[in-house]
Amino acid sequence: MEIKLTRLEEPFLFNVENSNGAVLLSNANQDIGGSGKGFRPMELVLAGAGGCAAIDLLLILKKQRQNASDVQVLVTGKRDDSPAKAFNAISFHFSIQGEVDENKLGRAISLALEKYCSVVQSLDKNIIIESTYKIN
């Protein structure tokens, strides 16, 4: 798995490309001179965590024969006071549409976040992972 970054504009706007040719824009925070276009690097981590959690959740619900017709995820990150301002907590709020048993959903979210989500399992084990959900 490979990602290529090339600078589009000074000082910090980058074109980011994957091996299929998909592109996105990434930039620094305006506090340090970025223009605010595109995604900040730490936002991309939250984006990856949310996508991965959503995909795994849908797969687990399907295995549980739960009929989730749609899902939205809101991912929020809190950062610490280290020089890197690393994440110290990430919370996921899942909104689920469909005929879904609440107990099974709770179990599916735990399995997704604690076992199957590649991104969450690649994060520092000290980061607090929290989740809430709503069935519509």
Next chain:
Amino acid sequence: MEIKLTRLEEPFLFNVENSNGAVLLSNANQDIGGSGKGFRPMELVLAGAGGCAAIDLLLILKKQRQNASDVQVLVTGKRDDSPAKAFNAISFHFSIQGEVDENKLGRAISLALEKYCSVVQSLDKNIIIESTYKIN
């Protein structure tokens, strides 16, 4: 810092939006039924790691009064055999243009990856982080 994911297409194509309204597409691997459009979640982590490393490297080189006129980064991730297929190694290859002292560049890359890069410092400490560089 907040990221919102909404499903665009079944089963796994998500619209990902940050608080400034920037959007990107994320999808599952084709192996599990994704269409291959957009970025896979784990690619977004590499994208974030590369952007953050590049930005911090440029900031450190500037403080060192090194004249880097451009930078590209290639980020490669290797995954383990756990159920989550988490990262076990991430390598960065930096291509730097400009008048840059090689010793200072090596030191700047170490500082960026080991101290300042928010994304790398948010990753599991067991992930092996490697780097190479080329000055053009």
